[in-house]
Amino acid sequence: EAGVAQSPRYKIIEKRQSVAFWCNPISGHATLYWYQQILGQGPKLLIQFQNNGVVDDSQLPKDRFSAERLKGVDSTLKIQPAKLEDSAVYLCASSSLQDRNYGYTFGSGTRLTVV
Amino acid sequence: SQQGEEDPQALSIQEGENATMNCSYKTSINNLQWYRQNSGRGLVHLILIRSNEREKHSGRLRVTLDTSKKSSSLLITASRAADTASYFCATATLSGYSTLTFGKGTMLLVSP
Numbered sequence: 454e455a456g457v458a459q460s461p462r463y464k465i466i467e468k469r470q471s472v473a474f475w476c477n478p479i480s481g482h483a484t485l486y487w488y489q490q491i492l493g494q495g496p497k498l499l500i501q502f503q504n505n506g507v508v509d510d511s512q513l514p515k516d517r518f519s520a521e522r523l524k525g526v527d528s529t530l531k532i533q534p535a536k537l538e539d540s541a542v543y544l545c546a547s548s549s550l551q552d553r554n555y556g557y558t559f560g561s562g563t564r565l566t567v568v
Numbered sequence: 569s570q571q572g573e574e575d576p577q578a579l580s581i582q583e584g585e586n587a588t589m590n591c592s593y594k595t596s597i598n599n600l601q602w603y604r605q606n607s608g609r610g611l612v613h614l615i616l617i618r619s620n621e622r623e624k625h626s627g628r629l630r631v632t633l634d635t636s637k638k639s640s641s642l643l644i645t646a647s648r649a650a651d652t653a654s655y656f657c658a659t660a661t662l663s664g665y666s667t668l669t670f671g672k673g674t675m676l677l678v679s680p
Contacts, residue, residue: 559611
């Protein structure tokens with residue numbers, strides 16, 4: 454089975470610019486997650502989707518971050534405007550409601566550098 | 569906020585030795601999971617242990633869970649250079665949609 458696809462792999466932008474990341478989860482996985490991982494730290498959940506709906510976005514900086522999941526499949530995460538502290542790896546993951554005891558499948562991530 | 573805290577932060581061993589990493593957490597959990605992350609890559613799920621389980625094995629991995637102490641350990645036996653990576657514990661809570669909360673990780677270096 455294909456894994457979780459993310460693009461781009463790397464992105465360098467200047468502060469105050471905008472950027473978007475794309476994620477395609479494993480086919481059939483109802484739940485999709487975006488995590489932010491700052492260098493030297495563990496991943497921190499930004500937002501969780503169940504099909505089309507948001508079930509947890511409590512740690513998403515909503516003044517600059519937004520995310521959507523189209524038709525319960527692909528998802529995009531946007532930052533506008535970016536700040537220096539947004540430099541991190543953005544990880545997308547998906548999981549199945551039926552296989553909740555098998556963990557998440559992560560994509561390779563997008564490494565964002567804000568200069 | 570981070571639920572799990574791994575110990576040690578870094579561990580350096582020789583090939584063939586065993587590596588033990590510990591994880592402590594704060595609130596009641598549904599399950600605890602361990603993930604591996606190679607440099608610059610995504611996380612790979614290693615093993616999941618439910619709150620009603622005490623020990624689980626998968627190949628060279630052994631995980632224990634002590635819910636009374638709110639702690640878990642990951643043992644990698646007969647380590648190899650390819651085991652060099654960061655290891656994270658993640659906890660899934662009892663309520664809601666069971667979101668995973670990750671610790672800061674243990675960086676393991678296995679030297680040939």
